[in-house]
Amino acid sequence: MTNPAEQPPLPTEALEKRRAQIYPVLSETDMRHVRRFGQERHFEAGERIYLAGQVPPGTLFIVEGRIAVYRNDGFSTDGLIVTLQKGQYTGEVGQLSDRPSMADGVAVGRVTAIVLSAEALRGLLVAHADLGALLIRSLILRSVALMEQNSGGPVLIGPPGHARSHALQSFLTANSHPYTVLDPQTDERAAALVAAEKPGADDWPLVICPGVGLRKNPSVPELGRCIGMLRHMSEDTVWDLIIVGGGPAGLAAAVYAGSEGLSVLVLETRAYGGQAGASARIENYLGFPTGISGAGLTGRAYVQAEKFGVEIAIPAPAGRLICDSYPLKVEMCGSLTMLKARAVVLSCGARYRRPALDCLKQFEGRGVYFWASSVEAQLCKQEEVVLVGGGNSAGQAAVFLAAHAAKVHILIRKGSLSSTMSNYLIERIAAHPNIELHTHSEIVGLAGDDDGLKQVRIRDARSNEESTCQTRRLFLFIGADPNTGWLEGCGVAVDRNGFIVTGDDVDGAPPCEAGDAEQDYVRSVRAQSTLMTSVPGVFAIGDVRAGSTKRVAAAVGEGAAVVAQIHAFLATAPRPD
Template sequence: MITKLTESPEEQPSLPSVELEKRRHQIFPTLSEADMRHVKRFATEQHFSDGAVVLEAGKPPAGMMFVLTGAIAVYRHDGFHNNTRIVTLRPGQFTGDTGQLSDRPALANGIAVNELSVLLLSAESLRTLAVAYAELGERIIRALILRTVALLEQNSGGPVIIGPRGHGRIHALQSFLTANAHPYTVLDPLVDPQAAELVARHQPTLEDWPLVIFPNIGIKKNPSVVELGRCIGTLRHLSEDKVWDVIVVGAGPSGLATAVYAASEGLSVLVLETHAYGGQAGASARIENYLGFPTGISGGALTGRAYVQAEKFGVEIAIPAPAGRLICGIYPLQVEMCGSLSRIKARTVVLSCGARYRRPSLANLKQFEGKGVYYWASPVEAQLCKTEEVVLVGGGNSAGQAAVFLAGHASKVHMLIRKGALASTMSRYLIERIQAHPNIELHTYSEIVALEGDDDGLKQVRIRNSQTGEESDCDVCRIFLFIGADPNTGWLADSGVDVDKHGFIRTGADVAKTQSAANLAGNLHPPEMAMRSPLETSVPGVFAIGDVRAGSTKRVAAAVGEGAAVVAQIHQFLANLDPDKITS
């Protein structure tokens, strides 16, 4: 039975926005006694004395705590031990954010108030509870998602990045954290006194910027994105001994769909992602032609829900974890991780590795990447170009969505395309929106031919009109490149996975056709033409879906459909596999 506190509850601090405050009852719900009885089925009871630390930012919690008696005061972590209370959780309420689904480090500190009794629920038990009691699970997971949103708005619980304004490495870390919906704070030591004091104490050299404070870890100088992932818990140790049922390479819409459907059907699933879940779709400002969202939805919101959904079913998602090599000559199949000799084993592999952004042939392009040259348009970049004029290159749907999004922040968006019109490359609704927007100016038959700037970043671009040959200089500090992408298949070079002349992966009937043609040409001995699943590659047990697959429809809905369809084909492959291999 839940015991109520006898003293009057202290006033709860306000949430960071009016919209979130209106949803306080969903963010911090109080469960009924019947709900708590359901929780108790999967939990253990624990007791803490008044003042005990029960949550520590940066440390994986012992589990999710459902308060029986006493209370838990939850405090924001800001990197400098400034205690700001977020909420006091009372009987019937519970701790946690979305990281609780996969044992990631806590984003806040928690202190026991009075004698505290809780029901402690492990991540695995939480996932079991959410499936067993769907309505209760819905309320709990909704609360965890909304809490993460609140922490993002408060910049609470994550790394504190300290460095000079506009530093390129700061942008790289910001982009990673923003794309993966992880809270963080950026402080300029010229403005913030606490940051200035820390800088004076550590005396960083030019190579040391930025300094990053990690909860429960301390200060790291100029950490890599891999270090960042390890510190915040998105990249954990992956055992070379475990054999996964499915390794999914790429966490775009197709890969996340595979993960959700496969894990919900009892398969063990590991997803390897290079930068951030969502792929190119995750960077879309608004997707308006995806079924079921008549008012549109941002790519980040859509794929963020899929990411949480995958974690709910127990999927292990490793970010950043680029695959470096696929080894198919032995079984189980193996994926060698980029930059190491670590090999992860699987009975099947799904290639949903998408595409890599194309880069124009400009001599000093790399110098300005992150310091004026960008390949996506997130809120981070939007804030950088506030009230400025910017240049955007590209005429596809992604370019159109980015142009409309940036036009709401920049004073002018100069949109450059090589063709004479957008009709052949962009959806009609986006063309009409671009034509109607006063802040967007379309430049046809135009391309960038030179970049100028200094160590601080981009300062000027030179634009050429291909019809007239006329060149003009444009004083802008931000350009956005949306000129398409090439299939990310270079790492498959020695795997035996067949690709077409453009580098896209052949599957199903396309593989059979190429093998038959080779046989007729006398290049191969006539093989036994076993039935091949529609999404299976030339290597048994290796499947390809989404943008990287030859002949696929380059749309989010099509990618999700292939991600779901491939799971049935995986089951079929495993069912026909030698039992000795399945148990190896």
């Protein structure tokens, strides 16, 4: 490695335009505040202080010396990002929760620094609001800049359009994590690795995780562990609150509960933000007159939750809720891990609804998609695509995709969008030259080959005639069903459509065998809690709750409201040994 002082920084537009915000220099007063929360450490010249893919010793605030920060692309670390000076500090937003670094840090000369653990860093942010705002802004911008440089994230190597590669890309994109995709037919380094590893048909894609190593065709949970989003969770820990689902409702509950001193664990199946996180633009959320992307809104909430010490595990699907003893237990899907909690919030939302079509499973991720992110937008550049659905999510996706695709065909069974979609979206669709609405229409068949989807068959409900549309991309936004199947056997009551009932809508006595005194206690607690389910200590919020308003703002409101009700329950609940 060459002398970092002689090596120019990587030229990136984001770094140059916002360098002062990304790498601010703290004042002497700020450094005095920092010193109260950390410990002074020394590092020798040339010492590798931290490495991409590994948990760093903490956030380092430089007192003397310099630290060279290098880009790590999975193969080498030969690109200098910045050389940090006295009064500057290391890290990205992941340092709020002790996650692996996304860059390498090397001491230039002897370095003296004040090192703050993740807990100490969060304490500093809360104690000094102005300094905290400066630090959080810079850490977020650093993560964004590293994403633009594809630094510190996994490298995916495989044939273009491979379904498994798409699934991993979608997961990383949805969670705002940097990654690089290399085609072994065009990239020499990827070709050399493939020649050495000789992967079989079931080994694609090859994935290099900085600091971890090579993985062949990893599952999404395996990739989550590689990048540090999914960490070991001890069965001995008793959390004050486990939240199942990291959409707007779950994140709101996490932020309020964490800020009020509760220990909180959030279990999310795919990506923070849920379905709202995939929305191209939310234009009716209070306080954002020009709109905000779902990823932008929920990404802020994710960082806010981490600021208050919330542990967010992704991908971590819950497999079973056990509520016949106390503390309550959540069994992780695919494992025998039992997580304990004094209270549980169900904000598990809904599952994407799938039409009854032959070959649908065959083409999922290879032409059939249930969301529209930047990954899918790149796939359909200058192509004609078909989108099925007439709700707001479908409208937002259509407008987003129309900026990339040659044409977007919207198919709905009804005669118009007026009863299912907001008026502002209807007007935007009508005005867009790239969007064509087909009423009284439905998909009745799919066709393709090993490369993916090639065409869809469409039936006109009025004439019963069928036609064929040549397309490689089909987007399905036909609604969702409540994600409550995993709750069977635990006593959480649901309505006839599978949504969880709460508060006064819960019928009868507690589901467990309880004495009169205990039943009276449960009834008194439930009378004060509009969001408690039929099981004491288990609450439901957001889209999965019966009678909820299916809007982002309503979900956030329920997430805030449930925390007060949790406090009331915990105040009288037995304390686990």
